[in-house]
Amino acid sequence: MKSVVLLLVVFAVEASAQCTCVNLLWAKCEGTPCKCYLPVQTPNRQLLDCTKLIPKCFLMKAEMAHIQGKRRLGGKPVETAIVDNDGIYDPDCTSTGQFRPKQCNNTEECWCVNSAGVRRSDKGSKDIQCEEVETYWIRLDLKHTTASHLNLTKIKTTIENVLQERYKLGKNLVKEVKYDEQANLMVVDIKKDIGDRTQDLSHMAYYLMKDVKGTTLFSNGSKLKFTTDGQNVSFEDIIIYYVDEKPPTFTMKSLTGGVIAVIVVVLLAVVCGLLVVYFVRKRERAMNKGQ
Ligand SMILES: *[C@@H]1O[C@H](CO)[C@@H](O)[C@H](O)[C@H]1NC(C)=O
Ligand SMILES: *[C@@H]1O[C@H](CO)[C@@H](O)[C@H](O)[C@H]1NC(C)=O
Numbered sequence: 001m002k003s004v005v006l007l008l009v010v011f012a013v014e015a016s017a018q019c020t021c022v023n024l025l026w027a028k029c030e031g032t033p034c035k036c037y038l039p040v041q042t043p044n045r046q047l048l049d050c051t052k053l054i055p056k057c058f059l060m061k062a063e064m065a066h067i068q069g070k071r072r073l074g075g076k077p078v079e080t081a082i083v084d085n086d087g088i089y090d091p092d093c094t095s096t097g098q099f100r101p102k103q104c105n106n107t108e109e110c111w112c113v114n115s116a117g118v119r120r121s122d123k124g125s126k127d128i129q130c131e132e133v134e135t136y137w138i139r140l141d142l143k144h145t146t147a148s149h150l151n152l153t154k155i156k157t158t159i160e161n162v163l164q165e166r167y168k169l170g171k172n173l174v175k176e177v178k179y180d181e182q183a184n185l186m187v188v189d190i191k192k193d194i195g196d197r198t199q200d201l202s203h204m205a206y207y208l209m210k211d212v213k214g215t216t217l218f219s220n221g222s223k224l225k226f227t228t229d230g231q232n233v234s235f236e237d238i239i240i241y242y243v244d245e246k247p248p249t250f251t252m253k254s255l256t257g258g259v260i261a262v263i264v265v266v267l268l269a270v271v272c273g274l275l276v277v278y279f280v281r282k283r284e285r286a287m288n289k290g291q
């Protein structure tokens with residue numbers, strides 16, 4: 001009798017363990033057959049296709065809900081503190097997970113984004129006109145922790161393999177890899193043809209960013225492994241540049257002047273963030289004393 005109960009329990013646990021979304025830790029899954037949904041109420045529950053990477057727009061939506069549920073330490077030490085990117089917002093997604101070109105983050109202030117959801121215009125009013133613009137080129141600046149002498153040819157092969165195995169990115173999209181040994185920096189250019197609407201580069205970039213941050217989105221919790229030339233390399237920082245089919249429309253000269261339409265710079269190492277907070281605090285304290 002006991003063993004029957006035990007068996008049933010084991011069976012139940014196994015059944016529920018199987019109902020997870022491989023590609024999204026935060027997904028809400030239930031039922032047989034197993035169905036998974038975004039853990040937020042868009043107007044309707046959003047069913048997910050867990051056999052593929054989840055579109056970035058859905059991921060951001062889920063993350064906003066995730067963040068808003070918690071009161072976190074850190075964040076802006078003072079209202080005037082700035083970071084080098086817009087941060088995430090609560091995006092307006094189509095039913096297939098594309099970013100709508102106009103985004104307002106539930107406010108009266110709106111702006112235009114590219115297909116990667118990155119702002120490409122000044123912020124404006126609710127009537128701002130936005131067109132659909134595709135991001136066709138993504139550059140990853142990957143800074144790794146110290147390692148001895150890596151071989152560029154081997155790095156390129158490893159990158160292609162890792163991106164394909166972990167994020168299902170076709171090897172033909174990895175157009176160029178450069179390596180700056182002094183700076184511990186790998187530069188990876190991922191490009192698709194202009195006009196190609198069959199694949200979206202922003203999803204894999206988002207998954208990779210999360211992996212480098214150490215907060216993987218995969219529900220098995222597996223960490224990003226990068227073994228090249230017999231060495232385990234780990235990354236401490238990533239900067240992602242997005243290049244669109246049309247240049248962005250910022251009015252600031254410094255931005256439109258560039259050759260490349262570089263739009264956003266993401267993610268400082270946590271340590272850097274803490275240092276900034278530390279220095280700002282210190283200055284605040286010094287200023288308070290002064291007064
Ligand atoms: C969007 O709104 C949230 C608060 O609801 C805020 O924390 C976040 O910084 C906003 N993002 C942008 C890009 O405006
Ligand atoms: C780097 O690796 C490639 C392929 O394994 C090899 O042909 C090449 O000689 C290596 N280069 C150096 C400088 O070790």
Ligand SMILES: *[C@@H]1O[C@H](CO)[C@@H](O)[C@H](O)[C@H]1NC(C)=O
Pocket residue numbers: 022165166218220221222
């Ligand atoms: C976890 O899932 C990822 C993405 O599907 C996969 O690449 C990796 O091999 C899995 N790891 C394990 C230990 O199952």
Ligand SMILES: *[C@@H]1O[C@H](CO)[C@@H](O)[C@H](O)[C@H]1NC(C)=O
Pocket residue numbers: 225227230231232
């Ligand atoms: C690299 O990591 C794997 C485990 O992920 C370990 O078995 C292996 O010994 C490591 N190699 C080196 C050179 O540190």
